[in-house]
Amino acid sequence: MIDINLIRNNPEMVKEKLARKEFEVDFTTFLIQDKRRRELIFTTEQLKAEKNKVSAQIPQMKKEGNDCTLLFAKMKQDSELINDNDDKISLLDKEIDDFLESLPNLPADDVVAGGKENNAVIRTFGSKPQFAFEPKHHVDIVESLGIIDYTRGVKLGGNGFWIYKNLGARLEWAILNYFIEEHLKDGYEMLMVPHILNYQCGYTAGQFPKFKDDVFQLKNDENVEFTHFILPTAETALVNLHRDEIIEENRLPFKYFAYTPCYRKEAGSYRAEERGMIRGHQFNKVEMVQYTTPETSEAALEELVNKAERLVQGLGLHHRVSKLAAGDCSASMIKTYDIEVWIPSMNDYKEVSSASNAGDYQSRRGNMKLRRKDSYKLELMHTLNASGLATSRIMPAIMEQHQQEDGSVIIPEVLRKWLGGLERLIPQK
């Protein structure tokens, strides 16, 4: 949610910034409704003040034995008028809220306008591996190594699921261990969170109501709207930890991370080129989240993207970092960096981490505040998140970038301690 006062005071500026996110708005109706709402509140509150005043006199009058019948009749009328007005106000509230929550966050000033085509690569690590042989697709590699079972995954869960088996499961776990260990070194607090979340979590994160059909919804009664869903990313949980809380300024920043599987419907997004584990209904991810003061969130974003990048570097994978154009940032975010790893078979870079600053957008939706040390004033916190990392793109990248002519795959050094020192995966007969 963006600040309603920004729109009241400077609708043109907000309109211009949203346009950079390729979002067209017209504030005419909103501004009229907002004005009407405030007028209604003003007159209704005057009525209430009068009512309260009279109410306070009633015990005294009764004590003195006065007849209150006429007074009660008038009070009843006033109460009905107040109720009518309150109904009108809540209707306006709802319309205004619906409108406000449909607006994406404003992009940062240093984020360029436009869509995906305006994303800018800001740095690159390593270079595209050159193969003296015909490199294989990761699906063929993992099958020949016997570390992923697609067929049986589909048998159990349907299209979009797979099974890590044997050294595949251990490699996946090693990757996650590696991420966890690095985050602990950096002083991030590890959390294990519920995988089933209530609706409000999706709302605070900025994913609902717009993207509520992208998650697996849970409900026991066909006739009611769902109240819970399976988390699509740990961000949805982590960003709700401090919902409806006030945090003393000097306790910030909070730095958390959590490993969870991520469950997504990914309806209709399948393409042949994304075969394998590039896009599944369930994938593993370690997610980082920070809660900061407004003035430190910029620096926190750089810290997060650097952390994520170091993880990819540690695995020796060629990748690049892009700063997204406004229109390619997700709705809640003011600025986003993507880390994309090179997938030879796709001849393309695929996202392994997205590091974003949500500013106060999520905090406003979730009512998350900080109290200033000196002034005791309340302010909205800033929230940031970054994957660190998703394995579903990392595993293919390792398979393809580290593949050898004999069909084996070199295991990155940093992972070996969790695999009993194993240096390479060998094809099964």
Place this chain on the structure above:
RNA sequence: GGAGAGUUGGCCGAGUGGUCGAAGGCGCAUGACUGGAAAUCAUGUGAGCGAGCAAUCGCUCCGAGGGUUCGAAUCCCUCAUUCUCCGCCA
């Protein structure tokens, strides 16, 4: 799944229809006292919304939502949640 008891301000806790945004205590802040601290004393100490340049004023909020009433923290209904006991279970 069944039965019972709770949910009040940063925390503890009183309050069962009327002047209660809410006693009392703790904590915290400021001041006095002190060489300094402790103790003590005094004063202050929630959030949201609306009006106002501001000082300030008004409205709303006692788990959430609805209802009864002139009037609800207090009565009724629904839901959430915590605790205790019983049952079932990985």
